[in-house]
Amino acid sequence: MNSQEKRIAIIGAGPGGLTLARILQQGGLAPVIYEQETSPAERQQGGTLDLDEQTGQKALQAAGLLGSFRSICRYEGQALKITDKKGTVFAETEPEKLTDHGRPEIDRTELRRLLLQSLKTDTIKWGHKLSHAVPLEKGGHKLEFENGHTDVFDLIIAADGAFSRVRPLLSDAPVEYSGISMIELHIMNAAADFPDLAGFHGTGSMYALDDRKAIMAQLNGDGTVRVYLCFAAGRYWIDENDIDYDQPEEAKQKLLELFEDWSDDLKHYIQYAGETILPRRLYSLPVQHKWEHKQGVTLIGDAAHLMTPFAGAGANLTMLDAAELGLSILHNADTDKAVKQYEEKMFAYAEETAAETGSHMKTFFSESAAQKIGAMMNAF
Ligand SMILES: Cc1cc2nc3c(=O)[nH]c(=O)nc-3n(C[C@H](O)[C@H](O)[C@H](O)COP(=O)(O)OP(=O)(O)OC[C@H]3O[C@@H](n4cnc5c(N)ncnc54)[C@H](O)[C@@H]3O)c2cc1C
Structure with missing residues (x-):
């Protein structure tokens, strides 16, 4: 069966799930997103995100939304100041660097709105909290939701965050x-x-x-x-x-x-x-988190490579995953091969970023942290 005929479910309407759905829809596929929240307004989405040219913005380009993002993002939001407890400044972004390159900011609510508006009506089944994904002998998975709804899909893509209910099908790595x-x-x-x-x-x-x-x-x-x-x-x-x-x-x-x-x-x-x-x-999750490929199920974003926010990478990587997986599915007649190719590529870049994040975190909480982080920033 090729990707045009497959039934694809995405679990989670975070930045990863929404970006992926948009890319697949643009390629003519009809994924369904299941989201536990009952509506887009149920929960405050959190703070601002800086989207990197090589990851978050690259994904928005694949989704055909880079122009819209650039018209609403905040370039001046890239300003960053590093101090110690006395308020001594060790590094500060120079105003001339606040240009239309780099990592402009967007509030999560705005990013979610941009992505939601780009999707076809009824793409998202709100108020559907996944309980289990059960592998079927004949292939595919049955999804069971807490509200009693069930359905069967050829491919399940888990974008359901840190405590993914799908991850145990692929990995027993501890969070x-x-x-x-x-x-x-x-x-x-x-x-x-x-x-x-x-x-x-x-x-x-x-x-x-x-x-x-x-x-x-x-x-x-x-x-x-x-x-x-x-x-x-x-x-x-x-x-x-x-x-x-x-x-x-x-x-x-x-x-x-x-x-x-x-x-x-x-x-x-x-x-x-x-x-x-x-x-x-x-x-x-462990820096080297990986799993043996299994047909019909995969993970993106925090479900695949949860890391702390000390390199500002999580949302950017989940969007990159969405682009890598989405484009791989669209460009490959064999969906299973497409998923495998995505996984191999993602394992490599996620490991590198997770290691970098871990190292940043250690530095943030070490002796003379402001001097060290300031020096890193000044060298950049
Ligand atoms: C304090 C903090 C600051 C951060 N700052 C940054 C930053 O500056 N830059 C950056 O790139 N990253 C940052 N991150 C990381 C970033 O928030 C995450 O990496 C990113 O949100 C992951 O996206 P996701 O789509 O994989 O998962 P999520 O954003 O977690 O979305 C998962 C979605 O799945 C839904 N869901 C969960 N379980 C179920 C279920 N069982 N059934 C149905 N739906 C379900 C959830 O309701 C949610 O909508 C930060 C994180 C924290 C905690």
């Missing part, structure tokens, strides 16, 4: 705690309400690195500054640190104590934050 926990805060209307912070922050991101901690903050397109307080900490620290995340004022006081000897400019990122306080652990 491991990375050793880094984050507490996310939001500062709304920073420019209007907190001009001192907005002036210090600039138009893009600010990373303050010291004492095996970090304040990583990014200005989003809607004027919110998202703040990620990062800690090299044990697996259970976010549960056992005596911070009540439902009591924002008290929680912020406790967080300020953890950054007591950091500069006032940096403490403002905690003091000015609103009531949203989101704790999370960062996880990853």
Whole structure:
């Protein structure tokens, strides 16, 4: 059976699943996406992403959406400043580098909107949380959803993120705690309400690195500054640190104590934050994660190569996977061969990026981190 005749299911409407569906549709195929969220508005999609020319933007080009992306992305969002806890700046993007090359920013909500608008009506089955994918003796897989729906497909592509329900069919690799926990805060209307912070922050991101901690903050397109307080900490620290995340004022006081000897400019990122306080652990898959090819099922994105965000690579790679797999299916009469070719190519580039991400993470939480990351940035 060739790809035109195959029934293809994509699990997950994240950046990977949506990009893949768009590329397949452009080639005349009719994939179905199953997404656990009940509508595009169910969940805040998160912060801003910088899309790289060689990965995220390359995928948008394959999807025929690069022009639309370029008309809405934020080139000034590429600005990055690196400081230590005193606020001493070790590297800062020069304004002339904020051009239409490199890695312009787009809010996740905007990227999702761009991709959703590009798909045919009814491509996505919202409110379908996959329970199991069951291999069938005659080939293909039966999908079973928590809402009772079932269906059979020739090819299942899992784009269902870190805790993929499909991954166990291919791999028993463990998703491991990375050793880094984050507490996310939001500062709304920073420019209007907190001009001192907005002036210090600039138009893009600010990373303050010291004492095996970090304040990583990014200005989003809607004027919110998202703040990620990062800690090299044990697996259970976010549960056992005596911070009540439902009591924002008290929680912020406790967080300020953890950054007591950091500069006032940096403490403002905690003091000015609103009531949203989101704790999370960062996880990853092993750097060399691979699996033996099996007919009728594969993985893309975080489902295939979950990594921490310290090289800003995850969303970019999931989109690259979508392009590599989508184009391979469209250009190859034998779908199984197409999937195998994608897997072999992806294993190589994902391993390289995962190793780089791991190395960046170690540096972020090492002695003199701001000096080291600043030097890396200045050498670039
Ligand atoms: C704090 C943080 C900051 C980050 N910053 C960056 C950055 O700057 N740049 C970058 O490139 N990457 C970044 N990343 C990584 C990036 O978010 C991920 O790599 C990317 O979102 C992965 O895309 P995906 O499509 O593979 O999976 P996801 O984005 O996780 O999407 C998976 C989709 O599948 C759905 N789903 C899950 N389970 C099921 C199920 N059982 N049934 C049906 N649907 C299901 C989910 O609801 C979701 O819509 C960051 C990550 C974090 C945590």
